[in-house]
Amino acid sequence: MKMSTTKRLERLHDRYANGDLSRRTFLSLTAVAAASAGLSMPWMSQALAAVEQVRFDGWGGTVQEAIDKYAFQPYTAKTKIKVVQGTFGDENEIITKIKTAKPGDFQIVHSSGVNYYIKYVNAGMNSEINEANIPNMANVLQPMIEPFRKLTPKLSAVPYDYGTTGIAYNTKVISPEEAKEKGAGLLLDKKYAGKVGGYADMTTRVWYAALATGQDPNNIKDMETIWAKVRETRDLAKKFWSSGAELMDLLSKGEIVVTDAWSGRVAALQDQGHPIGYLDPAGSYAWMEDMLILKGSPMAECEELINFMLDPATSIAVAEGQSYPPSLDPTKVKLTEKIEKLPAFDKTGSMKALTFADPVYWATNEDAWTKQWDRIAKGA
Amino acid sequence: MKVGRPNKEGRWAWRLTGFVTLCVYIFMFAPIVATVILSFNASMFGGFPMTGFSLQWYGKLMANEAVLAAFRTSLWIALVTAVVTTAIGVVTSFALVRFEFPGKQTLSTLVILPALVPETILGVGLLVLIKAVDQPRTMLLLVLGHILLAVPYVVLITQARMVGIRRVYEEAALSLGASRFSSFREITLPLLIPAVVAGALLAFTISFDNTSASLFWRPAGVETMPTQILSMLKISISPEINALGTVMILVTVGIPLIGGLILQSLTRLKRRDEPKEEAR
Amino acid sequence: MKNRWTLYDPRLASMLIAPVLLLLIFFLVLPIAVMAVYTFFTFVTAGVETSALTAANWHEFLTDSYYHGFLLKTLRVGAMTALLCGVLGYFPAYFIWATSFKHKWLLLLLLIVPFWISFTIRTFSWINILGEQGVINVALIRMGIISEPLPMLYTEGAVIMGLLHFLLPYMILNVYVSLESIDRTLIAAARSMGCTSAQAFREVTLPLSLPGLAAGLLLCFVLAAGSYVTPQLLGSGRDALFGNLIYDTIMSELNWPMGATLSIVLFVVLGFFAAIYTRYMGMSQIVKGLGG
Numbered sequence: 001m002k003m004s005t006t007k008r009l010e011r012l013h014d015r016y017a018n019g020d021l022s023r024r025t026f027l028s029l030t031a032v033a034a035a036s037a038g039l040s041m042p043w044m045s046q047a048l049a050a051v052e053q054v055r056f057d058g059w060g061g062t063v064q065e066a067i068d069k070y071a072f073q074p075y076t077a078k079t080k081i082k083v084v085q086g087t088f089g090d091e092n093e094i095i096t097k098i099k100t101a102k103p104g105d106f107q108i109v110h111s112s113g114v115n116y117y118i119k120y121v122n123a124g125m126n127s128e129i130n131e132a133n134i135p136n137m138a139n140v141l142q143p144m145i146e147p148f149r150k151l152t153p154k155l156s157a158v159p160y161d162y163g164t165t166g167i168a169y170n171t172k173v174i175s176p177e178e179a180k181e182k183g184a185g186l187l188l189d190k191k192y193a194g195k196v197g198g199y200a201d202m203t204t205r206v207w208y209a210a211l212a213t214g215q216d217p218n219n220i221k222d223m224e225t226i227w228a229k230v231r232e233t234r235d236l237a238k239k240f241w242s243s244g245a246e247l248m249d250l251l252s253k254g255e256i257v258v259t260d261a262w263s264g265r266v267a268a269l270q271d272q273g274h275p276i277g278y279l280d281p282a283g284s285y286a287w288m289e290d291m292l293i294l295k296g297s298p299m300a301e302c303e304e305l306i307n308f309m310l311d312p313a314t315s316i317a318v319a320e321g322q323s324y325p326p327s328l329d330p331t332k333v334k335l336t337e338k339i340e341k342l343p344a345f346d347k348t349g350s351m352k353a354l355t356f357a358d359p360v361y362w363a364t365n366e367d368a369w370t371k372q373w374d375r376i377a378k379g380a
Numbered sequence: 381m382k383v384g385r386p387n388k389e390g391r392w393a394w395r396l397t398g399f400v401t402l403c404v405y406i407f408m409f410a411p412i413v414a415t416v417i418l419s420f421n422a423s424m425f426g427g428f429p430m431t432g433f434s435l436q437w438y439g440k441l442m443a444n445e446a447v448l449a450a451f452r453t454s455l456w457i458a459l460v461t462a463v464v465t466t467a468i469g470v471v472t473s474f475a476l477v478r479f480e481f482p483g484k485q486t487l488s489t490l491v492i493l494p495a496l497v498p499e500t501i502l503g504v505g506l507l508v509l510i511k512a513v514d515q516p517r518t519m520l521l522l523v524l525g526h527i528l529l530a531v532p533y534v535v536l537i538t539q540a541r542m543v544g545i546r547r548v549y550e551e552a553a554l555s556l557g558a559s560r561f562s563s564f565r566e567i568t569l570p571l572l573i574p575a576v577v578a579g580a581l582l583a584f585t586i587s588f589d590n591t592s593a594s595l596f597w598r599p600a601g602v603e604t605m606p607t608q609i610l611s612m613l614k615i616s617i618s619p620e621i622n623a624l625g626t627v628m629i630l631v632t633v634g635i636p637l638i639g640g641l642i643l644q645s646l647t648r649l650k651r652r653d654e655p656k657e658e659a660r
Numbered sequence: 661m662k663n664r665w666t667l668y669d670p671r672l673a674s675m676l677i678a679p680v681l682l683l684l685i686f687f688l689v690l691p692i693a694v695m696a697v698y699t700f701f702t703f704v705t706a707g708v709e710t711s712a713l714t715a716a717n718w719h720e721f722l723t724d725s726y727y728h729g730f731l732l733k734t735l736r737v738g739a740m741t742a743l744l745c746g747v748l749g750y751f752p753a754y755f756i757w758a759t760s761f762k763h764k765w766l767l768l769l770l771l772i773v774p775f776w777i778s779f780t781i782r783t784f785s786w787i788n789i790l791g792e793q794g795v796i797n798v799a800l801i802r803m804g805i806i807s808e809p810l811p812m813l814y815t816e817g818a819v820i821m822g823l824l825h826f827l828l829p830y831m832i833l834n835v836y837v838s839l840e841s842i843d844r845t846l847i848a849a850a851r852s853m854g855c856t857s858a859q860a861f862r863e864v865t866l867p868l869s870l871p872g873l874a875a876g877l878l879l880c881f882v883l884a885a886g887s888y889v890t891p892q893l894l895g896s897g898r899d900a901l902f903g904n905l906i907y908d909t910i911m912s913e914l915n916w917p918m919g920a921t922l923s924i925v926l927f928v929v930l931g932f933f934a935a936i937y938t939r940y941m942g943m944s945q946i947v948k949g950l951g952g
Contacts, residue, residue, distance in 0.1 A: 087611075092706075096911050099707050100507070101599065102516040123707055239814070240897070255792070367705055367913070374908050379898030380726055390857035397758075400751035404828065408774055411785035411825070414795055418788055472680040479673035487677060489943060490684050496879075496934065496946070497688075497927065498886020500903040504910060504923040505691030508698050511916070528687040531680060536947060560672070582775075589778045591889050595907075606780040613784055613893065622788070625781040632776045 053082040054301050057094055058110035060087030061245040062268045066321025067110070071309045078308075081301055089243030090201065091116050092370075098125060103296025108305070110160070111292040114147045114359040115203070117157055120292060122363070126156035127295045133303040134158065136310035141329045143351040144288055151359065157292035158306055160315075161324040164344040164354065165204055165287070166280040168251060168261035168269075176277055183281035184211040186258045188229065193236045197250055197259030200240035202366075202373040203357065205230050207285045208260055217283065218358040230376055240377070251276055260285075263343035267323035278343055286344065286354035288327070412629065419622035437623035447624060450608035454588050457519075457604065461526040461587035466580040468527065469534030470572065474564070476535070477542040478550075495532040502528070503596030517599045525597045526587040533586065534579035541575035542568075574643055581639045585632050692927065698920035706914040717921040727905070727922070731929065734902040737816070738885030741823045745880040746873055748824070749831030753872075754865075756832075757839040768836075774829050783822050783893050790818055790894075814896040822890040827883055831876040837948050838872025839865070875945040878937045882930050902926050 056072070058064040064087060072083040088094040091112055098106045111117060120126050131137055137145075137158060144159035167186055169179050173195075179186060187196055187208060198205065209229035210217040220226060234240075238256050241247045244265045250256045251266075252274050266278040291309065293302045308314060312333045319326040320338050325345040328335065339345060346353055422432035441447055475481070476488055494502065506525060510517060545568060553563035569576070591606040598607060605628065612621050702712045721727050756767045774782065789795050790812040797809040812818060842865060850860040888903030900908075906926065910919035 090912075092912050092914075095707070096914060099914070100511065100517055105516075105599070119706070122705065234897075367915075370706070370913055371915075374913060375726055377897040378730075378900045378904075380729075393858060393861075394758075397751045397755045400748065401755040404748055404752045404832075405770060408770075408825065408828065410795075411789050412777060412782065414788040415781065415785040468679045468683065471676045475673045475676035479668045479670065479676070481670040481673040481677075487681070490688070491680060492943075492947060493684075494688060496882060498882065498903065498930065500886055500888055500906055501923045501927045502688070502691070504906060504919060505695045506687060507910070508916060508920055509691040509694045512694050512698070524683070524687060528683055531683065535680075585776050589776075589780075591778075591780050592887070595889075596910075606778055609778070609780045609784070610889070610893075621784070625778070625785065628778050628781055632778060633773055636776050 055107040057086040063322040070317035107297035109292045113288040115357045115362045118359045118363045127293045128154040134307040157290040159290045159327040162288040163263040163324045165285040168266045170257040171275045171277045173257040195257045196236045197256035200242045264323035419626045437619040450603040454605035458584045458588040462580045462584040465530040465583040473539035492532040499592035503593040530583035530586045537579045538575045581636045695920045701917040738881045741884040742881035745831040753832045753835035818894040822894045823884045827880040834876035835872045838869045842868045871945045
């Protein structure tokens with residue numbers, strides 16, 4: 001008995017020697033594989049680079065490509081400060097992320113105007129910009145700045161561009177005359193059942209339902225009819241899109257022939273030669289976009305970047321690239337012909353022709369309406 | 381009716397079984413094959429019919445910073461998860477198999493719970509907890525979360541093997557004067573190697589593949605490979621995603637296969653009297 | 661031993677289990693406990709809540725038929741998926757077990773390979789099959805059987821198909837493991853006593869493999885009912901499951917107390933089914949199935 005146990009142990013030792021050898025081979029093989037893949041510790045590189053970069057989150061697709069090409073790349077070339085970029089399809093998504101992140105993880109957001117601005121302010125995520133560091137703000141349209149200043153006298157964001165959510169239609173299927181005549185009603189036209197699209201966003205859906213029921217989107221009296229219309233569009237819709245790229249994809253492939261759409265994305269499609277028409281019905285949903293600096297960001301670097309972006313040459317190049325008019329005052333800065341032709345462009349600089357969402361009104365209804373919209377989107 | 385020779389009824393039942401099996405295998409692999417084929421499509425729209433053979437989507441993929449970053453992140457998380465989970469799993473199953481202690485039954489149930497509770501619930505729970513104690517989401521949290529998800533599998537695999545290793549070996553080593561630790565290191569661990577490798581591989585793939593929980597846990601601005609794919613899918617199905625899928629398949633199938641081969645040669649080297657182990 | 665410790669001392673055991681215990685407590689038990697407390701918090705506005713205790717979330721859940729509808733639907737989809745998995749999974753498991761095919765390991769390996777392929781990829785690959793430009797539609801149009809693509813994607817059928825695809829390997833492995841543990845001499849004995857092969861299957865094989873089938877059914881049911889990525893990718897808004905409600909409540913409405921409430925509901929409901937199962941079957945079969 002004793003003998004056999006000892007013998008067994010000897011054998012075990014042999015095995016172990018073998019096992020150890022192969023384990024080492026295995027480990028070194030793994031190491032070689034990892035090294036050849038050219039890996040570096042992601043955490044380490046991030047920590048080292050933290051001082052020399054600014055974080056930006058935007059809407060992706062053609063819009064962000066334009067900003068990157070005409071603003072960020074020249075900026076990086078000039079200052080050596082890298083702009084690290086992220087994208088989102090829905091601004092609520094990024095707000096959720098910011099809420100559960102450390103201050104400073106997110107820095108600049110390409111935000112959509114005052115009715116989102118109020119959300120950042122309410123959540124205490126706004127910073128205070130030193131406007132002296134952004135001399136180019138002198139050229140920015142005052143009517144665009146004012147609504148922000150009404151919410152916070154010390155700004156946390158600078159308006160950058162604006163656009164509308166109008167109606168886009170496939171001109172092979174729908175004539176411009178028909179589109180003009182029906183306007184927002186196209187989204188409810190049974191003729192196009194299964195070929196209708198729309199933005200999967202509460203504000204847009206409620207806004208267009210308000211237009212369809214003849215109500216003022218900033219002072220809705222009868223919510224029941226609104227939700228009924230929202231359901232009606234839902235039942236006609238093939239799909240509600242959730243990003244600008246998806247909108248362009250659906251329209252260009254002809255999967256949908258009519259949808260509410262972002263003016264700049266439609267202009268980009270038209271540039272590519274797609275047969276897509278665009279119109280702003282009466283009361284079309286206008287919005288502006290701003291560069292918002294979040295609390296906890298490196299203020300000086302962020303301000304410098306925004307000042308660079310607002311430089312007329314940069315701003316005009318970006319505007320032409322992303323097909324949204326810039327926030328520059330056309331009475332102060334000479335804009336190009338291409339910009340003047342962009343949808344939603346307001347040559348007076350008064351912004352009176354455009355209907356924006358009333359931030360306070362929408363903010364008070366936001367929670368309840370989002371909840372209801374979520375339910376309707378799920379078939380309720 | 382003779383024993384062992386199938387009757388007519390049995391033959392038909394057997395054929396049906398074989399047919400259904402074939403269908404199930406086709407069902408399992410057809411979409412994957414379609415994805416791999418489409419990744420070579422020249423057209424910029426991700427669908428049939430194919431318009432030509434092209435490698436351009438792989439080229440585009442290699443130039444896509446976001447994808448590469450997500451790939452590196454996932455790889456690191458998976459490596460760390462695999463190493464740590466295996467260590468934890470081995471000690472745990474050692475304790476569960478060799479020791480008697482109060483609450484052992486409860487612990488062995490608790491350990492497999494992460495595999496049974498839907499990830500949505502685990503995801504929300506951890507998120508609520510760190511919000512309640514006002515902590516930010518960090519990479520560490522994501523890794524620990526992945527470890528939690530992988531621990532049940534590693535424990536089960538190593539436990540099953542540990543049961544098969546007779547404790548006489550360890551006791552003999554101890555009686556010959558080996559310390560507790562070196563008897564474990566020199567006797568138990570080498571015998572456990574196949575299960576350790578299998579468990580580590582599984583932990584690696586579980587982490588590399590995790591989607592649902594990662595969506596809740598990942599820190600701001602961090603994308604892992606699956607969440608990156610999801611956000612790309614939100615935009616549109618492009619051949620680039622198919623190419624990415626193909627690369628992912630190569631990685632996640634290739635690594636265990638290679639691991640399995642190493643494992644096999646290892647066991648062959650060591651001895652023949654041990655039962656053959658499945659790669660899982 | 662140099663010290664007074666016994667060979668398999670409980671004190672050593674407690675050191676060995678410390679890491680896993682800490683992990684489980686901080687990442688499993690505590691989160692669920694905190695979540696349970698959170699269900700009584702007050703929702704103020706998106707992303708803001710106070711710790712003032714209220715029963716409003718539970719009241720809303722209990723009185724709003726919207727939630728009940730989705731809960732029932734989720735259970736229905738979970739049950740359908742599990743049953744389909746059971747039916748479709750039993751055949752391959754039986755085949756692999758009973759076949760005299762020389763390369764049986766290959767069949768088993770192929771069964772395991774899907775576990776290694778990213779779940780996201782396996783799910784979205786269905787878009788290549790079911791989509792308007794997917795294999796089926798393009799093939800049918802080419803053959804002239806249909807002129808307009810069939811809408812298959814973004815339906816409940818697509819969601820169940822995706823879940824089936826994801827869960828079938830679990831089922832097959834579970835059944836296979838329980839078949840493997842059957843003593844084959846029992847079947848030979850039954851045959852020698854005059855049973856037809858069908859009778860032998862009915863009287864011996866099937867009953868003995870039921871534990872594996874039951875474990876597989878439970879596993880598939882729980883995993884299907886808890887999923888939310890599959891409905892998000894393959895379903896339309898209407899095909900959302902309870903998991904999607906939770907995700908949207910937390911991620912888009914930013915209503916964390918309600919999200920916590922819904923999570924606890926799902927946890928309790930699925931836990932209830934698991935408890936019934938373990939009451940009659942015990943945990944061991946699941947352990948075997950998961951361990952592969």
